[in-house]
Amino acid sequence: MKAIECLKYGAPENLVLNEVEKPSPKDNEVLIKIHATSVTTSDVLIRGLKASPVARFMVQLIFGFGKPKNSILGMVSSGVVERKGKDVTLFDIGDEVFAYGSVSPTKRHFGSYAEYICLPEDWNLALKPTNLSFEEAAAIPYGGLLATHLLKRTSLKSGDRVLIYGASGSIGTMVVQLAKNAGAKVTSVCSSKNFGMVHSLGSDKLIDYTSSNAEAQLETYDYVIDAVGNSKSSVLKEKSKKALTPNGKYISIDQGTPLTPKDAFINLKTLAEQEKIKPVIDRVYPLEKMAEAHQYVEMGHKRGNVVITV
Known part of the structure; x- marks a missing residue:
């Protein structure tokens, strides 16, 4: 072969x-x-x-x-x-x-x-x-399973405010959709050229990380989820780590060993069939x-x- x-x-x-x-x-x-x-x-x-x-x-x-x-x-x-x-x-x-x-x-x-x-x-x-x-x-599998791993480290509930750094990548696009399915209010960080795509996946607010006033657009969030990890950084990312509510939590894809259990894989299949997530x-x-x-x-x-x- x-x-x-x-x-x-x-x-x-x-x-x-x-x-x-x-x-x-x-x-x-x-x-x-x-x-x-x-x-x-x-x-x-x-x-x-x-x-x-x-x-x-x-x-x-x-x-x-x-x-x-x-x-x-x-x-x-x-x-x-x-x-x-x-x-x-x-x-x-x-x-x-x-x-x-x-x-x-x-x-x-x-x-x-x-x-x-x-x-x-x-x-x-x-x-x-x-x-x-x-x-x-x-x-579906790579981004979907890693996104599931990130969200399992939260206690996400409807109405929670979530910031997703790196929302336009394979992991980020799945985090956006899974968080939105859970009822979260999603703010996505990506470049402006990807705004349309990320908004179509469910983002409520968008921040262009290249914008000169990007840091000023930060609010406070129940969860800040870093979908790109240590390979990329910026002033905006560093400030976003502190843009948390009193009980807020910063979660990075580089923290811990990602788990990929069978039930998470099957859940992605079900969500795709229900058209609740799209690759x-x-x-x-x-x-x-x-x-x-x-x-x-x-x-x-x-x-x-x-x-x-x-």
Whole structure:
């Protein structure tokens, strides 16, 4: 099968299209013919290994020194079940599915930058929402699960005021929608070119972080949610950390280890089918343009998700 392999950490050019052995499903696994995957910020961070010396060491301790132990990156997939192991009961051949290759910090499976992948049936794997294309389905798991992780650290209730810093990215666009579904009053921080899109997702107020009077537009919030983490900072972000009500809370995506439980994954599927959340896709690239897709994501200005068709 065709797959994109990461030959070593570093530049996007280290992502190379090769022919590799097609996987075979174990007794509890399904073999998925992948139709779409996505390039996430996490993928770019792993491939580029741009971090502090301590963080670089930790990344290599987990993923491999010098180059990834699993040379095929990618954790998001959508496609069709082509084969299944003898113990599989939840899926049939021909089922259209979508998946995220992680159910806990110790149970992860990369490999979606390829034509095929095998995953256990009880992992974050489900029938694809029928109202979404394969490309749209591939744009849900990463941002949706991380957004859910952020909001689970709140006690969000209807009427709460929430500021979302980085509202136009893959995580931020999902936080906006999930917070709005909970009845929050949402203020979104992003560039003005993304105002229309973020407003359509439910934002009540918008702040352009490049504006000269951005800090003056801050109010006080029950929750300030940082969906971009330490990779980006500004005077506005630093001031927003203190723009809290007496019992307010600042929450960053870089705090703690994100959890991706199966119930959260299934909830995203349900919300998508009910059209309570919708994936945002910025660009779509073919598999052979993976390096170009990584270059674009690395620039840090994508709207929502970058999807790869396989």
